[in-house]
Amino acid sequence: MTSHWCDFQNADVIMNIGSNSAENHPVSSKWIHKAHERGAKWIVVDPRYTRTAEQADIYCPIRSGTDIAFYGGLYNYIIENDLWQHEYVLNYTNASYLLDPEYEFDPATGFFSGWDEEAGKYSNHSWHYQVESETVWDTSEGGDYAWAVAEGVPEFTPPVVQHPKRDMTLQDPLCVFQQFKKHYSRYDMDTVCSICGMDKETLELVYSTYASTGQPGKAGAVLYALGQTQHTYGAQNTRAMSVLQLLLGNIGVPGGGLNALRGEPNVQGATDMGMLVNEHPAYLKWANTTDRSSLRKWLESQTYSDGYYTNKPKFLISSLKEWFGENATVENDYGYDWWPKVPTSPDFTMMSTFELMDQGVIKGYFNWGMNPCHSAPNAGFVRRSMAKLDWLVVADQVATESATFWKAPDMNPEEIDTTVYFLPCALIYEKPGIILNSGRWMQYRNKAVEPWDMAKPDYEMCDLIWREVCRLYEEEGGANPDPILKTKWDYYVDGKIDPRPVAWALNGYRVAGTECNTTSAAPKTDLLPGYGDLKADGSTACAMWIYSGFWSNNDAPLDAAEQPIGRRDNSDASGIGLNSTWAYAWPNNRRILYNRASADMAGKPWNPEKVLVEWTGDKWNLVDAADFVAAKNGKPVPPNDKAFFMLWEQNGRLESYGMADGPLPEHYEPFETPVESNPLNGALNSPCMQFARNESTRKGDSAEYPIVATTYSVTEMWQTGGQSRMCPALVEAMPSQFVEISEELAAEKGIEKGDKVRVFNNRGSVVVDAMVTKRIKPLTVHGETQHLVGLTHHYSWAGVFGTGDTVNDLTPNVGDPNSFTPEYKAFLVDIEKA
Structure with missing residues (x-):
């Protein structure tokens, strides 16, 4: 989520698409209503006329599963009517970049260039840019990247910076803008209406209303939820919304953004923590058996050549130091080889785990905080797969369908030999800890009551299991003991597992100045003020670089109320609802991501009445924490076109080579569809969807x-x-x-x-x-x-x-x-x- 709920009040147009604020995220409606009362237009695009639609100015029906056709038509409308934000698109996106000459999309087949029929996936080589020139990192003493060759930093070959060819006139047929324009010229309003099912008059009203936010100084907010993501092209739906906001200059501005309305209190936190097979916490990639099989390979494949992700070695080495503590040294690659490696096959994502259970590959399963016998797709198959397990552990507050799957109406308990262990888990009110809301705000939640009966907080259960596993290794031995016995696990206060030392680990600290496993009321800590202080030489430890700064008060390391996360000052110095002194927003207490894009190339805000950042002539006036390099070596950095410094190009991507299923969002029908053909291309379904052949x-x-x-x-x-x-x-x-x-x-x-x-x-x-x-x-x-x-x-x-x-x-x-x-x-x- 690039903004936060309070920022909705600054929008000129709000579009709910794939979300239902009034019923599923009621508190968000408070801020939508504030915008509405101030004259903002409110659009709802939804298959159903929801209670949100009832309150909106415009309701547009849509056939479920046809969102990309809707977005493609909107792109076409914006370009044909010259409603895109010219200065923003030219300077802050890759519109001017020239694509590889082999780049192509064939409407007859529905395939982009690079399709490998035998492998069943794309090679993205032809989706890259033409290269104008190359430069190498300056690792000399005093150079920007001297840290990369400092003592304690593991050896790796720094990446080469490729400078793409650009056409600032946007006329070259291979520039991203021209290829983008050509691609979506097929998405005329008649075709979109035929696919999506709305009438043309309503569609044109939606398009013209939302496209009006492309005017400099205006802002449009997209509010989405599971209606966008739960599709075989859900990631492309999200990409499509991002592209729309870039085209209109709505990313990084007050009242703009791409805003995911989370469905429960800590979905944002779970996402940050990398609760996926391939994800390391803080949006880094987990070790694997191919391009990340060694620390050197990880550093060389994952470190960006330019932009802020040139610092990935600092983030990863600091994470390894937190993971393995004093056992992690430069001589043993900071313990990288102790991490398990994700294989290319078999696939251990959620749906695949049940296939592997069905095949007898997975014999035991920890089911923690989820209920797949109810919530997973094809839940009957999930239950039948679980019946083939030897053992199942369920940690939950109540006896869910997964905890009692053998009692399902379609199951025969006499035929099931699975041993099920139920661990009663404390409710959110029965344990302290950190929680993140949709706007990335981190807040500490105190315990209200003691856990009921035998229930325990999750971290206590983890600790009990962990200590017993370690005891068995120490007393009986076992395969690969080092990853277990050399892991740092010292999150105790007075001998009991505690979330506050975990907070130190997430925030980051200087290793030499911090003592964990404390029995002291005033433990010794050297907590870092932010991720800018992380090092790649083993001197800092940090499990979550994006959170760094949220728990940084060394005078009261065990008092959440005295930490940035505990701030409860609801005054608003910004005047536009940033609320920067309430709690802590990652990263770096930044309330609106990519906020450099809120100002023009000269650093003057598009809307002078809603300032996030502004160049005064000799320095930056930062109302929000800068999401760009505002100063270097103590000196202000004048305005430039680097508005998206988390990308190596530092420009937003209208076209992207980072997606598995295509460089541009293209309409394909869902896995099951009521229609027999796709009028936009020769492919009915996405060729890249997963598990369709199971x-x-x-x-x-x-x-x-x-x-x-x-x-x-x-x-x-x-x-x-x-x-x-x-x-x-x-x-x-x-x-x-x-x-x-x-x-x-x-x-x-x-x-x-x-x-x-x-x-x-x-x-x-x-x-x-x-x-x-x-x-x-x-x-x-x-x-x-x-x-x-x-x-x-x-x-x-x-x-x-x-x-x-x-x-x-x-x-x-x-x-x-x-x-x-x-x-x-x-x-x-x-x-x-x-």
Whole structure:
């Protein structure tokens, strides 16, 4: 999320697309309403007429799974009507960069250049830029990169800086802008309407309204959630929104940004922590068996040639020092070889783990803080796979579907030999710790009450398991003891595991000045003020470079209230809602990312009434913490075009070589689609989607299952309902799950409001209540009537109240090739009266 919720009030136009603020993120609506009251236009693009749409100025229906067609049409409209932000796009994006001469997209096949049919994936070589010149790092004494060859820094070959060829007139046919313009010229409004299902008049109103934010000084905010991400091209949907905001100059400005509305309190924190197979905490890449199989390979493959990620060696070495402490030395590559390496095969992402269970490869499974027998796609297959495990450990607050999977209506307990261990986990109110909200604000949460009965906080359970594993290694030995016994694990206060020493580790500290495992009321710490002090020579330790600075008060290292994270000053010196003295926003207490782009090339704000940064003539006036190099060696750095310094180009990417499924977002149909052809290209589905060929997915055909279904949440229930369905008052407010269907479909099927209906496809069948409503309308797609239904997903057979069938038995276990996110938001079903 590039901004934060309070910043929504600064927008001139707000577009909810794939999100439903009023029902799923109610507090965010407070700030949308502030903008609305000040005259901002509010657009909602959604398959359903939601309560958010009811409050908005413009509602535009859309067939679920066709967002990229919508965005492509908007790009075309912006360019054809010359509504793009010229100075911003020319100087702050890669629009002027010349692409490789082999770069190509073939509309007849739907493939970009570089497709490898045998491998089933792209080579991105032809998506790169032409090179004008090259320079090397200056590692000489006093040079910018002298640190790279300093004592204690592991040897690696510094990257070569390639300077791309540019055409500042944007006329060269191989420049990104011309290729972009050519690519989306196919996305005319008639074609978009035919694919997406809205009428042309409404679409043009949406396009003209949102495109008006391309005027310098105006700002448009995109608010999205799972409606965008839970597709086989969810990452490209997110890319598409980023491209839109770059084209209009809406990234880095007050009231702009690309804003992900998180669905629960700490999703942002879990994302930061790298809770994915291939991700190291703080958005670094985990060790693997190919280009990251050794420390040298990691440093050479991951360190950027220019921009702020030239500092990746500092981040990684500091992480290794935190991981292995005094055992990590330059002689042993700081313990890098003790880290496990992610293999290229098999794939251990979430959906694949159940395939491996089904095949008998995975015999044991830790199920911690999730409920895949309810929440995973094709949940029936998940349950059947779990039945083949030898053992399963579930850590949760209540006995979820995953903790009691053998009790499912379709399971026979007599045929299941899995031993299940249930670890009761403390609720959020029963433990202290750090939490991050959607706006990247870090806050400390104090414990309200003691854990109930035998429940323990997660970190206490981890500590018990860890200490027992170490005891067994010490007493009995075992394979590969070093990664276990040489790991630093000293997060104790008075002999008990404690989140505060963990906070020191996340913040970062100078190794020589810090003593952990403290029994002192005033422990010795040398906590760092920020990530700018991290070193690659082993003298600093830091588990999360992006968080550095949030816990930096050495005078009170055990007092959260005295740390930046504990600030509770709600005054606002900015006058535009930055609230910089409330809590701490990573990175570096920066409230709006890429804020250099809020000012023009001379450093003057596009909107002088909403200043984030401003060049005064001899220095920068920083209302927000600078997301660029504002000073170097104590001297101010005058304005330049480096507005996105987390990229090596330091310009935003309209075209990107970093995606697995194409350099530009291109419309493909979902895994299951009601249509037989794609009018924009010769490929019906994305060739890169994951798991589509697995036998377990059981793809449905529109001849049998002609109705598009999507899933969504209701305000009264939370996630899989484990906690909320245990509360009778909430179940009384929302007593059962339902399928939302149009009056037209209800008439066609002979269904009335309140009827029990069966919703089914190749993967499963569920019985739910019918909600016949005007909020969903049939759409006209390629000249044919297309019905859509919406399903709530919080209910299931486990628990005491609010029981029912598991709706995710219907969703397909296919995923995005970049994030491996499942496709919950567009699949095929049929319905009938039960």
